[in-house]
Amino acid sequence: MTTAGRTRQAARNNEVILAAAREVFLADQRAPVSAVAERAGVGISALYRRYPSKEDMLRTLCGDGLQRFIAEAVRAMEIPGDWAAFESFVRGVVDADVHSLTVHLAGTFPPDEQLAADATRANILAEALFERARPDMRPEAVPADLTMLLEMCAAVRVPDAERTRELRGRYLAMLLDGLRRGGPLPGPAPTAEELNWRWHPAGTETR
Amino acid sequence: MTTAGRTRQAARNNEVILAAAREVFLADQRAPVSAVAERAGVGISALYRRYPSKEDMLRTLCGDGLQRFIAEAVRAMEIPGDWAAFESFVRGVVDADVHSLTVHLAGTFPPDEQLAADATRANILAEALFERARPDMRPEAVPADLTMLLEMCAAVRVPDAERTRELRGRYLAMLLDGLRRGGPLPGPAPTAEELNWRWHPAGTETR
DNA sequence: GCAGAGCGGAACGATCCGTTCCACTGCTAG
DNA sequence: CTAGCAGTGGAACGGATCGTTCCGCTCTGC
Numbered sequence: 001m002t003t004a005g006r007t008r009q010a011a012r013n014n015e016v017i018l019a020a021a022r023e024v025f026l027a028d029q030r031a032p033v034s035a036v037a038e039r040a041g042v043g044i045s046a047l048y049r050r051y052p053s054k055e056d057m058l059r060t061l062c063g064d065g066l067q068r069f070i071a072e073a074v075r076a077m078e079i080p081g082d083w084a085a086f087e088s089f090v091r092g093v094v095d096a097d098v099h100s101l102t103v104h105l106a107g108t109f110p111p112d113e114q115l116a117a118d119a120t121r122a123n124i125l126a127e128a129l130f131e132r133a134r135p136d137m138r139p140e141a142v143p144a145d146l147t148m149l150l151e152m153c154a155a156v157r158v159p160d161a162e163r164t165r166e167l168r169g170r171y172l173a174m175l176l177d178g179l180r181r182g183g184p185l186p187g188p189a190p191t192a193e194e195l196n197w198r199w200h201p202a203g204t205e206t207r
Numbered sequence: 208m209t210t211a212g213r214t215r216q217a218a219r220n221n222e223v224i225l226a227a228a229r230e231v232f233l234a235d236q237r238a239p240v241s242a243v244a245e246r247a248g249v250g251i252s253a254l255y256r257r258y259p260s261k262e263d264m265l266r267t268l269c270g271d272g273l274q275r276f277i278a279e280a281v282r283a284m285e286i287p288g289d290w291a292a293f294e295s296f297v298r299g300v301v302d303a304d305v306h307s308l309t310v311h312l313a314g315t316f317p318p319d320e321q322l323a324a325d326a327t328r329a330n331i332l333a334e335a336l337f338e339r340a341r342p343d344m345r346p347e348a349v350p351a352d353l354t355m356l357l358e359m360c361a362a363v364r365v366p367d368a369e370r371t372r373e374l375r376g377r378y379l380a381m382l383l384d385g386l387r388r389g390g391p392l393p394g395p396a397p398t399a400e401e402l403n404w405r406w407h408p409a410g411t412e413t414r
Numbered sequence: 415g416c417a418g419a420g421c422g423g424a425a426c427g428a429t430c431c432g433t434t435c436c437a438c439t440g441c442t443a444g
Numbered sequence: 445c446t447a448g449c450a451g452t453g454g455a456a457c458g459g460a461t462c463g464t465t466c467c468g469c470t471c472t473g474c
Contacts, residue, residue, distance in 0.1 A: 009441095010451060030237075032431055043453035044433085054432065148363055148378055155362030156355055158401045166394040167401075171355055173392050174385035182384025187373040194365045194374075214472080217420065239462055250422035251464085261463065 016040050017047060021061055023161075026097060029104045033057075055109040062109075065101030066118040069093060073125035086133030087176060089126070090149070094168050099150040106198035137179055142189040149175050223247050224254060228268055230368075233304060236311050240264075262316045269316075272308030273325040276300060280332035293340030294383060296333070297356070301375050306357040313405035344386055349396040356382050 020040035024031045033054050037044045051057040076089035093099060102119075130143040152175065156168045227247035231238045240261050244251045258264040283296035300306060309326075337350040359382065363375045 013451090033433085034431075037453090043451095045435095045452050045454075048433070049451070145378075145381075148374070152359035152362050152378060152382075155359050158397070159404050163401065167355070167397055169393045170396070171352075171359060174352075174382060174389065175359075176385070177389025178381035178383070178385030181388065182381065185380050186376045189377070190365070190374055194370065197366050214419090220420095240464085241462075244422090250420095252421050252423080252466095255464070256420070 013040070013042060013046055014050065017042065017050060018061070018064070021057055022064075022101065025058065025061060025105065026100050029100075029108060058105055058109050059112055059115065062101055062105045063112075063115055063118065065098045065105075066115065066122055068096050068098045069102060069122050070118065070125060072096065072098070073122065073129060076129060077125070082132040083136040086129045089129050090146070090176070091169070091172065093150060094153045094172050095165060097154070097165070100154045103147075103151065103198065104154070106196075111199060138182055138185070140185045140189070141179055144190045144192070144195055145179070147195045148190060149179070220247070220249060220253055221257065224249065224257060225268070225271070228264055229271075229308065232265065232268060232312065233307050236307075236315060265312055265316050266319055266322065269308055269312045270319075270322055270325065272305045272312075273322065273329055275303050275305045276309060276329050277325065277332060279303065279305070280329065280336060283336060284332070289339040290343040293336045296336050297353070297383070298376070298379065300357060301360045301379050302372060304361075304372070307361045310354075310358065310405065311361070313403075318406060345389055345392070347392045347396070348386055351397045351399070351402055352386070354402045355397060356386070 017036070017040045021036045024036045024039050028035075033047060034044060036057075037047055040046070047057070051060065072092040073089055076085045076092065079085035079088055102122075126146060127143045130146055134141065149172075153168050153172050156164065156171050158164050158167060224243070224247045228243045231243045231246050235242075240254060241251060243264075244254055247253070254264070258267065279299040280296055283292045283299065286292035286295050309329075333353060334350045337353055341348065356379075360375050360379050363371065363378050365371050365374060
């Protein structure tokens, strides 16, 4: 800002705006565009110069989240211990607060070819990590459970972002301990359709 | 409907409308009033005949949820085993899907004297049940964790209501197992303020 | 029968939000 | 040095949504 020329300032705004958008839409998926501008400390024009529409902004954000998810998985793959790799992966995803982006934004804009490809890749990676760690888990656990665990962690939220991270760590620890041991689980695991319903054409839903 | 006179029909509508409101606002706290009317199969007039405003409807709904919460606690109190009582209580609350009502509606309308009293009573009861079961829990567990566990269970959601209940049972089992055993938990437990922030005057929140 | 309680749903006004537009700024190319 | 324009702030607009009101109808309970 102080030392910045016009172009430098503009380049900087790219990140600032994306970060602001992430924060705002993480807190409230239905937040207005103006809220993003306000948080970024820029005018609305600055947003519309970069993204043709709000929808494009959300798509970009979602894709970005998916990339981070994939990056976490790739990183964790290198970790030697099977359970350690899985745990590090999940902690990384929860810590980066990536799940809300990829899931809670679903349905707010039509899917996308690139997005679908990334989602598939993300699923494959996550499943691989899960399978590696499965020997350490209770027998009924399935990869689909991971999605739900992430969803549950994302539900932990307090006004302060840093504290939210801390609390999520606490409950993720509980969840992972629960994933490892305990008596038999009631009811069947979630199916793929049940996990992805947000993307589907929104049929008549009971709730 | 078939055998109903006008007054009988009206009395019936009382329950139908409240049930519809519960379902609708459980699914989406920001749902329009018209959605409630539609689900109840009545006109909008039928709602406004009973409740002066949407806000009153939400308040009633919230109070109703709190009553159910209290009823679950009182019921569970009679159960002999300490852990069994606690578990039955939590399962009951999750099963009745009462948590979303009392928490996710928070902030959408100004508090209320009766509501506050009920909330206090609910907290005391829940805490008592928690303390009874605490010997069976990992040492770091505190009553405040219960609120978060409920919040996490409420995050489990699929389009079908019955299936949602089933899945919540699955993950509640995991959570309870995690609550009982495992290694040390990272980070401090949530504070009372952190749990009730939704009710507060909505200061400047980071997220 | 008939007065009116109860109701359906159109209509209204307020609010909100995505997008556009325009005036302005100050860098940067030449 | 300066002309031009990329980048910007924010007011303005038009459409959508939603809470609430209102009017005309129905059908019951007396």
